[in-house]
Amino acid sequence: MKLTIAKSALVEAVSQVSKAVSSKTTIPILTGIKVSVDEEGLTLTGSNSDITISVRVPRKVEDKEQVTVEKTGDIVLPGKIFGDIVRKLPGDKVEWMVNDRFQTIIRSEQAEFQLNGLNPEEYPRLPKLPREQVFTMPADLLKSIIRQTVFAVATNEARGILTGVQWQLDSGVLTCVATDSHRLSRRQVEVEGSEDLVLRNVVIPGKSMNELAKTLADSSGYVDMIVADNQILIKNNHLEFYSRLLEGVYPDTNRVIPKNGETNLVTSTKELLQSVERASLITREGRDNVIKWTINDGKVQVTSTAQDIGSVTEEVVAKVTGPDLSISFNARYMIEALRSIDSESLRIQFTGVMTPFIIQPADRDDSLHLIVPIRTR
Amino acid sequence: MKLTIAKSALVEAVSQVSKAVSSKTTIPILTGIKVSVDEEGLTLTGSNSDITISVRVPRKVEDKEQVTVEKTGDIVLPGKIFGDIVRKLPGDKVEWMVNDRFQTIIRSEQAEFQLNGLNPEEYPRLPKLPREQVFTMPADLLKSIIRQTVFAVATNEARGILTGVQWQLDSGVLTCVATDSHRLSRRQVEVEGSEDLVLRNVVIPGKSMNELAKTLADSSGYVDMIVADNQILIKNNHLEFYSRLLEGVYPDTNRVIPKNGETNLVTSTKELLQSVERASLITREGRDNVIKWTINDGKVQVTSTAQDIGSVTEEVVAKVTGPDLSISFNARYMIEALRSIDSESLRIQFTGVMTPFIIQPADRDDSLHLIVPIRTR
Structure with missing residues (x-):
């Protein structure tokens, strides 16, 4: 793996995926950020047991080259220190190469870092979600839905299904409900591309919703929601946000x-x-x-x-x-x-x-x- | 006690004295803010075992009346809640009265708070420092002295005298030294009004220095330093900042x-x-x-x-x-x-x-x- 990348693009991507990286995980490889370089750019991925964030840095943005790939490859780098290093690099350009023993050189102007990487084969693969259950809405609308419901979830983990926000879709209308049994918040919106799609019991952890709102903070444009049995994927431009779904049946809140x-x-x-x-x-x-x-x-x-x-x-x-x-x-x-x-x-x-x-x-x-x-x- | 006061002046004064008020103190009366009203305005005081901050709100500022006193008196009010209330009051003016049983009414536009006060006789009296050992410097210079020395103090309380900054004054030159025995920082400045004054072993706790820098953050003009046996008083316009001094002999650092x-x-x-x-x-x-x-x-x-x-x-x-x-x-x-x-x-x-x-x-x-x-x- 060998490439040159604009520092600003790298800083932005690392900052996004770092939101999913915890230093407290019991799975050592998940303290790292996975980097995958192909001919057309690179993808950074961070993950914990609940969410995974993946950000694509394409070779060109608006005809301006921001990544020059000399050799493709993959590596996992220690997440916190890699993020700190990238932010503090002196120059605008970053040279970056990895040898066969996962040793990584990051060079910018007069500074040269050598970091011990981890075997990318050990990093969990992203789930492949079938694009069968898909709908779309503006990112700003998604952020406001989250802001208007998520505060009402139960915060005590022992409350199980009530720690999540229920999403129901029927006749093109998405209904989002959160309740901790003392109060309830509900928001309904029309979404696109889903006239025939019916979802009854999609329950997304409140914590994931909060992280998603932060991750989308500066995003505009549209997001795609792709729902599978136990995962949801939210896609926006170069960003993919995966969250696990909560198991169990959400109570019927209409009657209250x-x-x-x-x-x-x-x-x-x-x-x-x-x-x-x-x-x-x-x-x-x-x-x-x-x-x-x-x-x-x-x-x-x-x-x-x-x-x-x-x-x-x-x-x-x-x-x-x-x-x-x-x-x-x-x-x-x-x-x-x-x-x-x-x-x-x-x-x-x-x-x-x-x-x-x-x-x-x-x-x-x-x-x-x-x-x-x-x-x- | 009965008065009307401009909300902005009250918010500012409460915010200053609150820096010295801790809710964790073992002396219940010190969780409060003391208020003393005389014909010419009011004085607020907050204190913990290390520092005391006292702020004067005069009746008039630049010919504009900001306090109207109907009846003088004293009260101690619960510090945290009093501060929260003052900040959230709806109007620009605050009516404020205390009855004989320390019951306090705070009124602003449509909101009326009734707070249970404490007996002001129980509040510790401020030390009276003799104005014998006095010198003067600009507030900005004092802030820069603190910033350039205090980080080098020992932070472990067990290190005793080394948790403070030593101030020595001789021939009009103030020498400030901090060391944790692994590193040392020293700053020297000329001060005013002190040609004959000699101070050998004034050691101010590092924590007090940090609080003083915060308290003076927006201050300009000159500050007076008044040094007594076991206290120092820093005075700036309407502000008085008292700190205890550390006991013990500071090591001679010149030889290292x-x-x-x-x-x-x-x-x-x-x-x-x-x-x-x-x-x-x-x-x-x-x-x-x-x-x-x-x-x-x-x-x-x-x-x-x-x-x-x-x-x-x-x-x-x-x-x-x-x-x-x-x-x-x-x-x-x-x-x-x-x-x-x-x-x-x-x-x-x-x-x-x-x-x-x-x-x-x-x-x-x-x-x-x-x-x-x-x-x-």
Whole structure:
């Protein structure tokens, strides 16, 4: 293996695949980054037991040559140190060669590194997913779906299937649901190339979703989703992101979502969020972080009290219809839901003081958050 | 106690004194911030066992009224939650009142907090330092002195006096020295108002120095230093920073600093720093982080090798006088010293492969770093 590569392209690719590389893995080869060089460029791959990220650096980008291959080949290099070295190289160009004993020379201007590589044959092969179950959406939409659902997953690993986000596809509509059984977030979007495709029980680990959002942070354009039995592959330009899927059957969440509210309110997302954040300051030090809303006559009175510390009260103007209501809930659940709403105003439907209530952007039905209230004295 | 205060002034003052407040202290009253209101404004104080920060918010700043006092008084409020609340208040103005049972109302626009305060009589009184031993310097100079010495203190608390920075004053010249016995950093500056003042053994904890640098980050103008038996007070406009001093006798470091070098080199600070940072990438994962310089014939060859990982070598152009030399040392000590040098070029004097060598900015004598080399095979 022997090539010259533009440092900027290498730094970018290493930084992407490094997100999947952990130094704490029990499989030594996975602390490395795999490099595969062919005539048309190179591919870097990083992986842990949950996700795999693979980035292609093509020979040319917009007619500008960024990789010059003299000899093809493969190598696995220690991930952390390789990344550190690449970032700190002095020049714009990097010469890179590997001999038969996996010894690797990386040279840039006056600096020359010699790194002991590992046998690329030992690196696990990427799964080959059949392109049968495929659909497509803009990368920005995928990022917003993740942002609007993933915070509601259960974080305790013992919760099994609830640590994932369920994706269901039917009639071209993708429904994404996350719940930890105390609150639920759901987002629906239309996707492309999937009129006949039906997916019932695709559950992606919440951690993978968070990593995917980070990996796609600077991406635009479209992404392809390719779903197999126990893997999902998300493809975007030169990037491939694989995640394992969770095993088990996700609970049916449709029946817990009430259809009609008795008390309804419409108000400013930002003002409501800020009032809840302030009320939470008093209670979050305590055990349960509970705050209370008293809804009547054109306003929501937000209160919280913590023994020994103090109390807070404030009012937010709202359009209220239906009977007056007092309801208590976990402030963190509310803050996370409100922060994920992009619309300026929102609507909330209550069906009673002990039944779940629903928060939605005022101007759309494709996004929904549900919170189970807390019984207080 | 009853007053109205501009939110921005309160946020700024709370943020400053909070640097001295720890939630982990064993003295409950010190988790609080003390507030003292008099006719002319208010004073906030935060403290832990090592440092105390006190900030004055005067009634008027540049003829603009920022505090309106209706009733003077004192209170201690829980530090963390008080800080959080102040930052999140909705309006520009804050109404603030305390009743006889230390109950505190903080009101801003539609939000009203009620906080349980503590008895201000229980808060430790600030030490009164006699203004006998005083000198003065610009805040920016003080910050650069700290930055150029404090990294060399011993960080292990068991090292006692070596965890501090020694300040000595004689004939109007302040000499600041820090050493962990493997390396040493020294900075000398002329200070004002101290011609007759002699200080021999003032040793300020390194941690206090770091906190002081943070506290002064946005400060300009002059600071007064007031030294007493076991305390130092640094005063800047409306800020007072107290630190305890370390007990014990600081070692005489003058005798370990060699006078003349045999091999001398002059080179670019930035190029030398970057070459050492790169060489350190290979060895810092290992136990000792040792790199080697081979100096001869107009250049420094920088090398480092770590078994199992690899090696690095590069050359930095330098003006060399005197005999050729190979010398090994801890890369971190070198990196920290080089990062603290502001001059474009530097000079290094070696007296032998096993004796300490001295790094100085090429254009000045008032700053000096010493590193003890490491014996290698």
